[in-house]
Amino acid sequence: MIRLACAVLALLLxxxxxxxxxxxxxxxxxxxxxxxxxxxxxxxxxxGARLRSDxxxxxxxxxxxxxxxxxxxxxxxxxxxxxxxxxAAAGPAAGSxxxxxxxxxxxxx
Numbered sequence: 106m107i108r109l110a111c112a113v114l115a116l117l118l119x120x121x122x123x124x125x126x127x128x129x130x131x132x133x134x135x136x137x138x139x140x141x142x143x144x145x146x147x148x149x150x151x152x153g154a155r156l157r158s159d160x161x162x163x164x165x166x167x168x169x170x171x172x173x174x175x176x177x178x179x180x181x182x183x184x185x186x187x188x189x190x191x192x193a194a195a196g197p198a199a200g201s202x203x204x205x206x207x208x209x210x211x212x213x214x
Contacts, residue, residue, distance in 0.1 A: 162168065173179075
């Protein structure tokens with residue numbers, strides 16, 4: 106009877122030791138994954154800061170104008186500007202398809 110109890114206790118001790126080793130191994134894996142994720146987060150944060158800086162620099166009027174010139178764009182002539190009447194810009198109720206009326210062009214050539 107004592108031998109059986111000792112054998113069971115020995116088996117429980119071995120199982121407990123294996124569970125401890127497995128638990129420690131998983132904890133180390135998770136810690137390594139955490140470090141990788143933290144490093145990736147730092148990299149993404151620095152990329153975000155760089156992109157925000159690039160966006161701010163690219164939105165400056167002189168930069169936009171230079172890029173437009175490289176693309177062959179030019180400023181619009183004041184005589185080609187068409188202003189819409191305020192009533193036409195008020196909303197979709199006047200002459201819209203949703204209100205049941207035909208859709209008519211607002212700008213005339």
